[in-house]
Amino acid sequence: MASTSTVTTLTIFFFFFFIELTVSQQISTVDSECTGRWIHIRRLPSRFNLDLLSTCNHYPLTDDLCPYLANHGLGPKTHTRTRSWYRTDPLLLELIFHRRILEYPCLTPDPNLASAVYLPYYAGIDSLRYLYGSDVNSSADHGSDLLSFLTQDSPEIWSRRSGHDHFLVMARPAWDFSQPLTVDPPIWGTSFLERPEFFNLTALTLESRFWPWQEQAVPYPTSFHPHSLPFLESWIRRVRRSRRTSLMLFAGGGGTSSTLNIRRSIRLECTNVTETEPETSSEKIKTCDFVDCSNGICEHDPIRFMRPMLQSSFCLQPPGDTPTRKATFDGIIAGCIPVFFEDQTAKMQYGWHLPEEEFSEFSVTIAKEDVVFRGVRIADVLMSIPKEEVARMRERVIEMMPRVMYRRHGASMGLMNKKDAVDIAIDGVLQKISSRG
Template sequence: MRLSIFQHLVSMAYKTQITTTHFFLLLIINSASSQQILNTESTSNQATTAECNNRWIHIRNLPSRFNLDLLTNCSEYPLFDDFCPYLANHGLGQKTHIKSRSWYRTDPLLLELIFHRRILEYPCLTNDPNVANAVFLPYYAAIDSLRYLYGPDVNSSFQHGMELFEFLQYDEPGIWERHVGHDHFLVMARPAWDFSQPLDNDPPIWGTSFLELPEFYNVTALVPEGRAWPWQEHAVPYPTSFHPSNLACLEAWIQRVKTSRRTALMLFAGGGGISATPNIRRSIRTECENSSINSNSSSFDVLKSNGIYSKTCHTVDCSNGICEHDPIRYMRPMLQATFCLQPPGDTPSRRSTFDAITAGCIPVFFEELSAKMQYGWHLPEEKYAEFSVFIPKEEVVFKGLKILDVLMGIPRREVTRMRQSVLELIPRVTYRRHGSSLGLRTTKDAFDMAIDGTLQRIKDKIANLIEG
């Protein structure tokens, strides 16, 4: 079997002319994946039957054209980006520096690869789909969507997913037919909006129609951002650049966050806000610019005299994606800020929300779809007041409400309590490194929370199905 894998990848390398580095990367991924799948039974037996009760997952054996083959096209979409450099370390990307033990240049598009690698370590895998409580489809949907969004198939985006569905129908169809897809789930590393183009759009507009296909209505899709009224999908955290490999690394980082001196009242890291049209990002930039001029106001003098802050607002310009693979550019300022502003951009949610939590910076939201209506498994809706601030964007943009006034009006004792709540969230929104220590595995991370939520969702769906 290993020989056939090697021959397959040699053929891939020849046909696509991928670099030697990328070739061996794919070989390592495929070898690790294949060996893990071969050892599924022994891996599963490491957990007791009681521990895995109602938690068994079967990984559907998909042809490599649905996942690994797609990685060989990593440089073929000039209108998008060349994501080849970020395939390293099974999708975590290259380390930020040689001696780094936890920080990588992670691209959010590779959440599918990260998730695939992690699920191979899941202790309750089974080769028997008939006893599985859930079936995982290792399909790199977002990467495959690039050919419809930026590539040659842009005018046939309504076909996205049909090849997968046809395969599921003729290859061991009983697996799908057992619950008509209700027990299947996959990861899609782009906002659900990108997969929600109506099937009858002519000519096609932005996006593919994967989530509009009736064939996939029953499947659970894990996405970094869901729609306002999701039917198929559930939002999971964007991957940040922090991926600890052991408990000591996680605890050391949390301790650093806890003791970091917060010298700025609030921070905005992002782009936009330069158009003439009124919007929340423009209001934030204007207020930050004015705050440096008016930082001698009496209310700020009180804070400054107490030695709390040296500046009211700090901005990090992340225009044109310059921050995306450079966590040092924005993490250091986040460590020095008390509040991190999370205005919506092209879509309501932001990866920056999870960067801020990782830095112990209290997130400030301006619309509920940015997080409260998204990440219920990882950020419980009923606890948002404990770790975040909500300021309606309409109040800021159209009614002149000052963000600084709201934040400076929060008692210092309350700020301390909120930051403690943020610290407790760090493990829940972190995707730890694959192959991490046993000690770290006792702490549930973003992947574990996603699996727990998915299993419960599927259990509820099947129960409803049985009840009619």
């Protein structure tokens, strides 16, 4: 009997084959709405995408990804009756994006008409064999096979603009693909983004570096994937009416060592929680709530942290192993005002989805040096913000929600009229490519 993961992979394979065959048979007619917006999906051999899903449980140092292939990468539902909440693994953003771009209204089978060429290569999933598998010592080879295909199969598509009009999704931080080619033996990561041949393409990553032109960070996928406008509006009503019984929340791990850092300071402050008396109510407000997400226990279980986020006014978003974190977007979905401690956590990352010039309208920034070394209490800073300002900021967070969520594929037309994270990423790619002339 075939395993569940094999059946899931085959289902996904036949779906993509049917859809891409249908797309390839369409006759493109240039109209005003698609002028300058045509995208060609490059037909890649399945070894670059769908075949990689069959090894979803081959890497013992990572979670078994097989259960999360369900629903075209959204993962299994959190409970049987939900139509919006899934146990989504961020590493499967490549699969999610691939499924969603098939619904893009301006697809063309003719690369000569296209303003951009999408490569449905699951780079993050493929990198696992270099990061954890038997190929870990050949990480400089990551991308060699793809480059050979692009330069040998219909090479005119790649060569006409030297890759400037190509883009792909890489569902890991860019640092994981940025090992220098000269490092031997390899330390960590692959060298995909260090290959000069790929310097011109656009890579949508979960976290970018700040100097390479080709990288742009896109939001981590949360567990919220509504399929219709009423479901989104119902959730927004719940967020608005939620009683915020905690001033601030930290959902995460770390901070237990004696080393001075922002996570340690947050945990120490939250350990000595107090209750504050609001001016207009006899109800006491908890100063700090803490959800311990150590050892990845929250990663596929949004129920652990979404309710506390709904009950908190502010969500603390300190950097961890890397500057960015998925919890930033979980908090926005819950209407919880993000509190950042350095600009690299989000302000310098997600300019397409969280415009830098609007940051102060929906978030608070407290320098981590002030907290760690100068004794500034986070709670004191947040309590000093007037309640009218807090209400205004929360409303701005709610307005940002559609921009950072990944709606479910096959969504209703009403919801499709609201641009989500994929729509905004595509707009950004097209503008980025256009700016290169």
